[in-house]
Amino acid sequence: MEPRKPYDIDSLTDVALRVFAERGYDGASMDDVARAAGITKASIYHHVSGKEALLERGLGRALDALFAILDEPAAREGTAASRLRHIVERVADTTLHLLPELTVLFRIHGTSKSERNAVDRRRAFDRVVTEIITQAQRDGDVRGDIDPRLTARLIFGMSNSVVEWYRSGNLTRGAIARAVVAIAFDGITSR
């Protein structure tokens, strides 16, 4: 067996996020993280000041990935409806790609400073998307009978819910992301 590569801050964050996603951040201890990493708690504290620092790095990864989507050309160019479609598909795909990070992000409640910062960044993301939905309604491309903020919440509620059940298996990331877009834009009714 190959000896394990020494941990660095990034690989320790990977381990910690899997533990947080499984046990919940509040329910997880640094002992749990050390056990999952197979090293002593003292070795972890050599890399990082504590549990909240690991959470902060994980939330940063999740939010950086979400905001990077907004900078992609297809999220910036074209009609509001086509930008929205791109963003919804990429958010669903990113949620599955960074599953522990997004699982932890979707469950935080803003009780510590890192969590409050993350909640603020999520709200900023939601405001951008709500603005795009409002524009798509003005263009006549998106139905105007549902409040744009409620529309954003329900679409991303559907997308975010994959963290509750997804385990890499039969369904590919792409197939799930396309199903989210298909239902969000066209619903399940046959046409």
Next chain:
Amino acid sequence: MEPRKPYDIDSLTDVALRVFAERGYDGASMDDVARAAGITKASIYHHVSGKEALLERGLGRALDALFAILDEPAAREGTAASRLRHIVERVADTTLHLLPELTVLFRIHGTSKSERNAVDRRRAFDRVVTEIITQAQRDGDVRGDIDPRLTARLIFGMSNSVVEWYRSGNLTRGAIARAVVAIAFDGITSR
């Protein structure tokens, strides 16, 4: 000020569920429940054997309410698509009506006996709905290009997500439930 009515097991369960929904079941202690109820822990143990018994009652309420929907005439009669539409609307409405109960149900992970029982009952509910979706696909009323189980997960993922943000406010329960049905069946694209 009126003196508070003495607690019984049902009103204590109400208090406990609000505490569990706010702090998470694992993060909540019987001290938290006692503090929220404004009585001593000893008085609580006069009514109930412990935290898990309170959880069990709450999960029972949530699941009884969900299964009661399946017994409603509109969930039993008519085409599979119309039965599904009724179930989706009533599940969304029930989620908002029994918000603490459903919040706690949607977050459990099956670690204790009560939780495992509840997870089994939820799976049984999902199987009934997946069967109805399969029938609606055969009837040609629901699109056949998305796996019925994935369809069920995404629709209820959207509906369940209301527990993450809903506080009684501007939007009525009925308006939210109708928006869930509208997006699930017809999507957000203007027609």
